[in-house]
Amino acid sequence: MSDSLRERAERRVDRKIKFYRNLKAYVIVNAVLAIINWLCTxxxxxVMFPVFFWGIGVLVDFLKAYILVDNWDSEDFRERKIEEEMMKLRN
Incomplete structure (x- = not known):
């Protein structure tokens, strides 16, 4: 069952929105933590621990939003790749 173009676009936009929200929270919260860290200890x-580990999550959200292929494990993706390979073999 293939997804409509609109459904795919909505998923991509949702991933991008999630990334930007997570990035905004990451910057604000870690800035506050850094100030607290600087003042108290x-x-x-x-503060480097939450910066590092939360940063991994932000990186994953970025990869999902901008780098990784949509639905790489779906049957639709498999069918598209088979068609691409068949076109290559014909040439």
Whole structure:
């Protein structure tokens, strides 16, 4: 069952919105944590732990929104790739 063009576009837009919301929260929260860290315990920068691990999540959201192929595990994707390979073999 193939998705309509609109459904695919909606999913892509939703992923992009999720990425930007997560990025905004990441910047704001980590800036506040860095200030708290600097004021309370400047000798140990514990803020690097949430920056690093939450950063991995932000990176994953970015990859899903802008880099990774839509529905790479779907039957529709498989059929498109088979058609592409058949076109290559014909030439």
């Amino acid at each position: 400047p000798e140990f920068w514990w």
